[in-house]
Amino acid sequence: MKNKLKYPMVIQWSEEDNCFLVGFPDFPGQKWRSHGDSYEEAVANGIEALESLIISYEAVSEPLPKPTFFKVAE
Structure with a gap:
């Protein structure tokens, strides 16, 4: 399974929910x-x-x- 976990994970604080929200932009559907x-x-x-x-x-x-891959600055 570990080899399949190469997707970007977005973690963002939500004042409204008073917690950190987690999303996966490469997967369609719900944002969080x-x-x-x-x-x-x-x-x-x-x-x-x-x-x-x-x-x-x-x-x-x-x-x-x-998966989306981001180029790391060199």
């Missing part, structure tokens, strides 16, 4: 997929949400979206 009260909790919940997304895609033989 998970959350956490702390940044660390949001990361852990985000990894779990991404694993669940991948499992659900594979369960219905849906091809996974192509």
Whole structure:
């Protein structure tokens, strides 16, 4: 599974929700997929949400979206 977790994860504080929201821009649908009260909790919940997304895609033989890769400044 680890090799499939190469998707960007967006973590953003929400004043309205009073927590960190987690999203995966490469996956269509809802913008936010998970959350956490702390940044660390949001990361852990985000990894779990991404694993669940991948499992659900594979369960219905849906091809996974192509991951976005960002060029690192040299």
